[in-house]
Amino acid sequence: MRYMTAQSASAAAMALAEEPGKSRVLAGGTDLLVQMKAGNLTVDLVVDIKHIPGIRDIVPEAGGFRIGAAVANAELREHAGVCQQWPGVIEAAGLIGSTQVQGRSTIAGNLCNGSPAADSVPALVAADAVVRVAGPDGTHDVPVLDIPAGPGKTTLNKAQIVTSILLPARPARSGDAYLRFIPRTEMDIAVASAAVNLTLDATGTVTAARVALGAVAPKVVLVEAAAKAIIGTKLEDAALSALAQACEAACNPIDDKRGTIAFRTSTAGVLARRAAKIAYDRAQGSANAGASK
Amino acid sequence: MALDQAKREFRQVGTRPNRPDGVDKVTGRAQYGADMTAPGMLTGAILRSPHAHARIVSIDTSAAEAIAGVRAVVTGVDFTPQEDNFLRDVQENCMARDKALYDGHAVAAVAATSPAIAKAALKAIKVVYEVLPHVTDVDAAVKPGAPIVQAGRALENVPAGMSENVTNACEFGHGDLDAGFAKADLVIERSFKTAATHQGYIEPHACLASFTADGKADLWCCTQGQFFVRTLCSAIIGMEASQLRVTPSEIGGGFGGKTTVFIEPVALALSKKSGRPVKIVMTRDEVFKATGPTVSSSMDVRIGMTKDGRITAGEANLRYSGGAFPCGTCDMGAQAAFAAYDVEAVRTYGWNALTNRPKEAAYRAPGAPQAIYAVESVVDELCQKLGLDPLAVRLKNAAHKGTLSSYGPTFNEIGLEATLEAAKAHPHYTAPLGPNQGRGLSCGFWFNFGGNTCVSLNINTDGTVGVTEGNPDIGGSRASISLMAAEELGIPYENIRTIVADTNSLGYNDVTDGSRVTFSVGLATIKAARDAIAKMKARAARFWGIDEEAVDWVDGAAVPAGPNAGKFPPLTLAEIAATSPQTGGPIAGHYEVNVDGAGVSFGVHLVDVEVDPETGATKVLRYTVFQDAGKAVHPDYVEGQMQGGAVQGIGWALNEEYIYGADGRLQNPGFLDYRIPVASDLPNIETVILEIPNPGHPYGVRGVGETPIVPPLAAIANAVSRAAGVRLTELPMSPPRILKALKG
């Protein structure tokens, strides 16, 4: 196995493109090294991207934030601007692993690992984040929803790397939230999860919403019917029930050692309902915070 | 050996000094099983069956042997067949012979000059399997037509006509059941199931074996019993016990799971064949697949109660499976099931059925948590249905001194009533509960054990003392033993060093199990100290020119027994020790005994939980453990046992389970999907120690290591059932299972 420290995104992409065998990008390594140690994966080339200039930076951009692909979750969580604007994304990223894992793991790695249960992904999808992808033929931007392709799979080709993720600007009176269900309180994999991102008008009516579910289908699900169920409402009980029902209808989970189909489905609805309420309160809080400035 | 006197004033016993092994452990210096190395050492690795049940048609090791760096390959045929059933089972569990009996069963092993070469060698071994139908569920295993795991293994007392998988049977109890049930106002019968769980010790099994050309061998390993390891390995390898020296390492948890051998005979065989030291360290995956979890169980319990809460009769049928080999754990479950109660008519039946799962090993109070979970669940439901206070009902029926126990003996001094009274008086019992919350209660019981014990206590010439004992320290026992030696000798705790010795240093010591160490080794240490004191008194008597009987031992010094004995200033231990080379040579105390009189131990657990009605998730809000310790020698470590048992029980009750797929393979051999509780899952576990002296120990000590894991399953099931408003009858009570029950 060869290990290479890339000095630029294009150098990384070139090396990956030229490797005839199996290659992998290394960010925090909290998925990759575990898979290699367990003997589930043998690779010929590992390309470490952490030394690419700028890849560990968080930069304000067009009212939002561009997060470098090698920003550790622990650093992300300490960024006051992102915390204030995208509390749901932050709480999702903050759930990944333990303190030690937080010091290494990245949201880009979480996304590129391709797990249907990845915690930050539903929150990024609800946020409508945009992923910047670099490859031998240059750089382009892709909606985050288009990256996952199924368990352990992404739409990236072997020479493409994610260099950053953009969390967009957002209107006033917006809030997001993420909840996952695990049988324990830590160190576990989501059995079902839900992220809700919404915007209110001055009367407290939802004007825009995105609802995404994790761990209930081969990849993250953006549930448009769930968003529709709450747009134009103030999250009255009927709206929340409709939201939960739409989420349940969007589930296509597996029955496995971590949870049954029935459990995953009903829990996805419960979590979406609870996350929507939190997002709603945050949106109102952000409006109040704005008003007092 | 009887209790010295009921009201002894202790000076050191009952204090909480630092444990002697603490600094080494927190600084990373302690030597665990995997830390042993030897020059020229090879890496041993084991090939394991991917099938739940398969005939081994052939094993071709030639390609593996041809790999440069591979020094030895062994398979089942390299081990001498054993006559004795017990030894044969242990051996075949370490290395399969004709059949692979479970997913992960060892079929071959290699020793190589590097881990990578060992891994490559395993890949090069060609095993031809004839896959056989398998069975992993205890109820399925006893049905007609079930695959037979091993034929002809039923003991004589198993009734004819049962499935050939049924190997063990037992029955306990007394009284007229029909008459008893006839007196009841309400009879409830329920069936329960519990999943197999693993002890979950953090340190994987590890050993280093070194065979010399002249047939001697040394084995360093992580074990709860070096002497038993010697017995098993010398028999399996075919060597005299004297030629095998076993030295135990520090141990990173055992809980009963390290009371037998898995890799040790394999490492010895590889070392013998290669002529080089061989080290084997299990991976976590191997620990889960191929060491000994608990039995899995399926149980029926029927109990009758009068309107005012008197239990009139109780009956339990316990079907346990200890995996692919016969297992007597059902005996202990059947004995423990109703032990907390004074009942006129009681009967328990236990069965063991073979399944294609790893061979059960002990896990704290083996067999009792399951049985008591079933019994205490039914008692709780009776209390609910009859509108009775569950604690009052337990008190009303509690076993006490003179009770004919459900398993035969008549109880001596026991602490159950006092423990229940303590729970009743505790603020926890009457604290208010919120919505979706429930409070559960359960009694628990364990026999405790004494056993073969041998201790040496050496008086050093500088006035310090070395205690040499033979039981690996899995819970702070070196601290407790030092405390008892200090108490007896009258010198400071810091002046004593207690070590756990190899098999050549002492006579046979039984395994660290049965909650026996603080009790038995403590007893032997007290006796060894008294032996040394007698010798020191003799030296003083000679020095003073008076009779030995005229010398007393007070506060660490020999003193004349009274005014008639003469007027001499005290001779301290240090003074007697310093002059010992001139007064007859070294002074040492010894004691060897097969200890009786391990007092049984009762505990009561009280727990509050909250169940999320929408997801079935359970949160443990408050937990209090009440237990009779006889005498808490080092209260920290008694509390540690109580808390640890509660925590392991919380895991067992809520999330831990061996999950087998339809293919008979274990699906969760790792800590990600085998969910032991993490710190944030737990409230602080409160503890209340009671001290009702054990008449069988000089200081009144009872074993405390196992009782704490007995009540939690039932206590939590009762709390969850009350919170959820529906009776749960299967463990673990994982969220999907609770949600399903809630939705009816």
Ligand SMILES: Cc1cc2nc3c(=O)[nH]c(=O)nc-3n(C[C@H](O)[C@H](O)[C@H](O)COP(=O)(O)OP(=O)(O)OC[C@H]3O[C@@H](n4cnc5c(N)ncnc54)[C@H](O)[C@@H]3O)c2cc1C
């Ligand atoms: C103890 C533990 C607990 C965990 N808990 C959680 C949890 O609660 N929730 C959760 O979602 N995950 C959890 N994980 C998984 C893991 O930590 C996360 O998925 C993490 O976000 C991965 O980030 P990383 O930077 O470490 O990725 P890496 O391991 O470096 O990479 C993961 C995969 O993505 C690829 N990759 C990484 N970066 C890029 C890039 N920029 N471009 C292209 N491909 C890339 C790699 O080649 C690899 O295939 C846990 C892991 C451990 C070890």
